[in-house]
Amino acid sequence: MHPDHGHKRDEILEALWTMAEDQLQTRADLAARVESTRLDEIVAEMAAEGEVAEDGDKIVLTESSRERAAQIIRRHRLAERLFSDLFGLEEQSWEASACTFEHILDEKVTQSVCSFLGHPPVCPHGKPIPPGPCCNGERKPIEPLVIPLKEMKIGQRGRIVFITPRTKRRLSRLASYGVIPGSELTLSQRFPSYIIRIDQTDVALETEIAKEIFVRVERG
Ligand SMILES: [Zn+2]
Ligand SMILES: [Zn+2]
Secondary structure, eight states: OOTTHHHHHHHHHHHHHHHHHTTOOBHHHHHHHOOOTTHHHHHHHHHHTTSEEEETTEEEEOHHHHHHHHHHHHHHHHHHHIIIIISOOOHHHHHHHHHHHHHHOOHHHHHHHHHHTTOOSBOTTSOBOOOOGGGTTOOOOOOOSEEEGGGOOTTOEEEEEEEOOSSHHHHHHHHHTTOSTTOEEEEEEOSSSEEEEETTEEEEEOHHHHTTEEEEEOOO
16 A cells, blocks of 8 residues: 555545435545545555445445444544534634544544543534444433533532633632632522532632533533
8 A cells, every 4th residue: 555545545435424425426526525636546446455346437435444434434523522512612623633633543532532422423513423332322312521611500510620711810719719620519500690509618600701611510
């Protein structure tokens, strides 16, 4: 195999998977999704090794490459969920990272990420995430485990996982009230300000700050 072809092959498998979702299967459709001056050469190489099947103008995944493509798509879409749900990032800032992540995540990390996110059935674009061994065939939609404090319900309990304050001063002020990663809290009021109870003490928070505190919530 040409040394540069491995990454391109993954990209081709991924493109063939998404093309199938969109009911597309021609060589031109593939060329529209994968940029490479060597596309024909790589596809021929893959066909020779049984990774793709060609039939006239059509190119499709084979039995053996379908599984590999599913894994790449799974990692990509889980990474998308991670960036958008957990870090609250806008799409333009994470699309490139999701593409990098899909090549870095190994199977164990992928399963941890999937479990952490509650085995999400779809990506932020609404496309299905192929299930892994951790999903156990049960694709129940589960709400994310970690959410901004702002989205907690009254009476809900949880533990602070991380805080993303805009200023250091704000962080130390929060710390002086016991609002630090690891602290357990209960949300007791949402309006006019957020009130959380930490260690028998009520702490009032502005909405801006409630957005910056991420809590792993208990689900009853
Ligand atoms: Zn997506
Ligand atoms: Zn899973």
